Amino acid sequence: MCLIVFGYNAHPNYRLIFAANRDEQYAxxxxGAQFWNSHPDILAGKDLxxxxxxxxxxxxxxxxxVTNYRDPNITKEDPPSRGKLTLNFLINKTDPLSYLQELHQEADNYQGFNLLTGNINTLGYYSNQEGIVRSLSPGIYGLSNHLLNTPWPKVQRSKNKLSHVLNKQKVSTEALFDLLGDDVKAPEDQxxxxxxxxxxxxxxxxxxxxGEEYxxxxxxxxxxxxxxxVTFIERRYKPATQEIKEENSFEFEIKIPQIN
Structure with a gap:
């Protein structure tokens, strides 16, 4: 993802309200999102x-x-894919903060990244550009290609829009997609x-x-x-447009494993 905005325990009816855009080369x-054949309990898109x-x-x-941290001065020789950070957490079913603590030991192998890991009780954040594992408190957060809540115009704009959505008793998925569809460019001085x-x-x-290629x-x-x-809706677009070419929608109840 390259823009994430979310409310964590910031609404009386929801544990998590999450909206994100994935920005990438069109090629x-x-x-698209689906339950994986190799990991039937995991719902996610896949970088092929x-x-x-x-x-x-x-x-x-x-x-x-996960989001990338944008700094052209960061160079690594043949770094591992940052998309594996997300997948490995989902596969290994580790405590969110423990996973981030373990990742800290090898985080410098990767290009710059921000990673969120969570479950129904905990939400953690870690960037290998900051090197600190954070347990997030209830609130509204924005994340792009810098550290969490860095006040870039798109981050501030999306957080402000999300705060208006959260004022409603029932959160509208369409309102969240409208938020994500905002294509206004930032002023030069910002x-x-x-x-x-x-x-x-x-x-x-x-x-x-x-963009033309991205x-x-x-x-x-x-x-x-x-x-x-859980309500999960993904919309995939034709390049350089907001024309939807595919929508994937899922709803299911979280099944917490029983500990004997």
């Missing part, structure tokens, strides 16, 4: 080039999502400086990106209510 092969995923959730309620050309910085400054490939809305019902 990179991708499979490296085999990982940008976000997913298990039937037991384990959840994870653009972040991440070491890339200013015209590129401008092109990728909206919540929804429509842009928003899909939007995902994930809700977990206080009764542990």
């Amino acid at each position: 990179r092969p991708t499979r 080039e490296a085999g990982g995923t940008w976000m997913g959730i298990s039937r037991a309620g384990e959840f994870s999502a 653009l972040p400086d991440t070491g890339i050309p200013r015209e590129v910085e401008k092109e990728i400054s909206p919540i929804f990106i429509k 842009g928003t490939r899909c939007s995902t809305v994930l809700l977990i209510n206080k009764h542990n019902t």
